[in-house]
Amino acid sequence: MATLEIKDLHVSVDTEDGPKEILKGVDLTIKDGETHAIMGPNGSGKSTLAYSIAGHPKYTVTQGSVTLDGVDVLAMSVDERARAGLFLAMQYPVEVPGVSVANFLRTAKTAIDGEAPKLRTWVKDVNTAMEQVKMDPAMSQRSVNEGFSGGEKKRHEIVQLELLDPKVAVLDETDSGLDIDALKIVSDGVNRFKEDGDKGVLLITHYTRILRYITPDFVHVFVDGRMVEEGGPELAEQLEAEGYDKYVKSAV
Amino acid sequence: MTVATDSVRNALEQSPEKVVSHLHPEGSFEIADHVVPTGREEVWRFTPLKRLRGIHQDAPLDGHSFTVEVHAADGVTAEAVGVDHESRGTSGIVPPDRVSARAWAAADSVFLVDVPKEHVGEEATTVTLTGTGNDVASAGHLVIRAGAFAKATVVIRFQGTATLAENVEIVVGDGAELTVVSLQDWDDDAVHHSTQHARIGRDATLRHVAVSFGGDVVRHDATAEYAGPGGSVEMLGMYFADEGQHIEHRLFVDHNQPHTRSNVNYKGALQGQGAHAVWIGNVLIRKEAEGIETYEENRNLVLTDGCQADSVPNLEIETGEIEGAGHASATGRFDDNQLFYLRSRGIEESEARRLVVHGFFNDLIRKIGVPELEEQLVGTVEAELEKNVHRITGATAPVEVP
Numbered sequence: 243m244a245t246l247e248i249k250d251l252h253v254s255v256d257t258e259d260g261p262k263e264i265l266k267g268v269d270l271t272i273k274d275g276e277t278h279a280i281m282g283p284n285g286s287g288k289s290t291l292a293y294s295i296a297g298h299p300k301y302t303v304t305q306g307s308v309t310l311d312g313v314d315v316l317a318m319s320v321d322e323r324a325r326a327g328l329f330l331a332m333q334y335p336v337e338v339p340g341v342s343v344a345n346f347l348r349t350a351k352t353a354i355d356g357e358a359p360k361l362r363t364w365v366k367d368v369n370t371a372m373e374q375v376k377m378d379p380a381m382s383q384r385s386v387n388e389g390f391s392g393g394e395k396k397r398h399e400i401v402q403l404e405l406l407d408p409k410v411a412v413l414d415e416t417d418s419g420l421d422i423d424a425l426k427i428v429s430d431g432v433n434r435f436k437e438d439g440d441k442g443v444l445l446i447t448h449y450t451r452i453l454r455y456i457t458p459d460f461v462h463v464f465v466d467g468r469m470v471e472e473g474g475p476e477l478a479e480q481l482e483a484e485g486y487d488k489y490v491k492s493a494v
Numbered sequence: 495m496t497v498a499t500d501s502v503r504n505a506l507e508q509s510p511e512k513v514v515s516h517l518h519p520e521g522s523f524e525i526a527d528h529v530v531p532t533g534r535e536e537v538w539r540f541t542p543l544k545r546l547r548g549i550h551q552d553a554p555l556d557g558h559s560f561t562v563e564v565h566a567a568d569g570v571t572a573e574a575v576g577v578d579h580e581s582r583g584t585s586g587i588v589p590p591d592r593v594s595a596r597a598w599a600a601a602d603s604v605f606l607v608d609v610p611k612e613h614v615g616e617e618a619t620t621v622t623l624t625g626t627g628n629d630v631a632s633a634g635h636l637v638i639r640a641g642a643f644a645k646a647t648v649v650i651r652f653q654g655t656a657t658l659a660e661n662v663e664i665v666v667g668d669g670a671e672l673t674v675v676s677l678q679d680w681d682d683d684a685v686h687h688s689t690q691h692a693r694i695g696r697d698a699t700l701r702h703v704a705v706s707f708g709g710d711v712v713r714h715d716a717t718a719e720y721a722g723p724g725g726s727v728e729m730l731g732m733y734f735a736d737e738g739q740h741i742e743h744r745l746f747v748d749h750n751q752p753h754t755r756s757n758v759n760y761k762g763a764l765q766g767q768g769a770h771a772v773w774i775g776n777v778l779i780r781k782e783a784e785g786i787e788t789y790e791e792n793r794n795l796v797l798t799d800g801c802q803a804d805s806v807p808n809l810e811i812e813t814g815e816i817e818g819a820g821h822a823s824a825t826g827r828f829d830d831n832q833l834f835y836l837r838s839r840g841i842e843e844s845e846a847r848r849l850v851v852h853g854f855f856n857d858l859i860r861k862i863g864v865p866e867l868e869e870q871l872v873g874t875v876e877a878e879l880e881k882n883v884h885r886i887t888g889a890t891a892p893v894e895v896p
Contacts, residue, residue: 296834298834299830299834319837321838321840321842321843321846323838324838329838330838332835332838336829336831336834338836338850339853339854339857340854341849341850341852341853345849346836346849350836354840402839
């Protein structure tokens, strides 16, 4: 049971010329078991939406609300949002030198669950999660994301998704920069997460390619800080054929 | 034209001893050759002279206010010998400043850690110096010597409180592999001035580690030079400067032999009002030092407002016929993106900051390569963070109304 509800969300960032509005009134409701794809051209504000939901300090919410099962998400700190059940798979996962993947995963799992995971099952769970995305479990001894290839970083995000088991996962361009094999591995991971049936997925992407492997229930077209069209999976096919031109032109 | 050419030739034909490094004034054993510093000198400009309790002036250095406890590894001798012992001066040390010259004159014994040639031991020799008072300053002279092809680890630990001026000589025989760790775990009111000089034999390796956590003023000046080609030195350091603390590490690698290597890596964290860390990394590549390779790096992590980190790498290059030379220095606050990433996984802010600081030091701690020290150093980092955890979280965190 999880509903993420975004209403009339306005978000701005500070620039040299003062605050600049990026999101100009976003409405979106993601219910249990639903997968929503948000597609849009570069610079449309897709990633800003993802980071705003997760609470990145760079973005200021000026208007609107975000709730998870009716609870105000915007009043929560970044870590509180994660503990409430939100997860953001990042487009550019951050390197944390000197902190091992194993230590990071255990610390995160302990924080999310409020208690340390049972040692015996935990090691097995970590190894299984890594093997499922074809990551060598020996990588758990390496520093978080340090020296990882682009594909390894994305697969590491999926390992976290599987282990932390949130209610709603926001995937920010997880498909970008992946070759077809890595894309399938990552998509399989997301589909395993969806299998539970009560999970919400918000898939932010620039390309339709990933939607061949992860079937969305809804597709939204995002241009200039707001949704401009909503449809079913067929909308993705139409975008594949026609691109974003007609939306970009009408938005200008 | 000819005049210019001649002067260039003359400059090039100077003997190695004559090459004057502007980074290091010429040393002397005569106290009178070193005027009392005013604080305007290049080598003193970062040091709070007023807090040195007069050891840079004429304060007596006859305190003997410390006890020494020794745990010598099998086959290694560690004992006090007379100041006329043949080992004294064999590193090539020439006091570079007044404190060092005074300590040389005042020392009435030499503590010698002697590793016989071809002795290979895994166990570390530990010398613990416990200061018993800082009213009267003390002088010390330590010689650590590893014979040819020996392999050993020596840990010198300082604790308690003292006002100590010391000279440390490290002599690494040909082909030997020596690790020397100097661990400054002083009480908050100690003053420690240490001048260290290492001579590294042909094909020998020295790993020199400085760990500074305690003390009011800690000023270490460590020089490495080579007795033959093929030598290698790794100088590692970590420090944690708290409120009001001055921790200064001055390093000088003198590449005076060809095909020698040096790698310097110092990392420090600062927290609290008036915490001051100084790192000077000088490297001189002499004309004859062809084919050498050197890299030095200093990183500072500033955890709170009110701290100051001075970081000055200097490279003086007299030959271009080298494998490589480089340096890096960076001082910064927490990386917000790292904190965001960890917090977005549910990890609380204070815990996320702890992880980042541990991570900052961890790879360095692993490089020290003394297993019995590793756990202890991780624990010390933890204890330092505990002291200031509220202050750290208060520094850059957004105000959160409860």
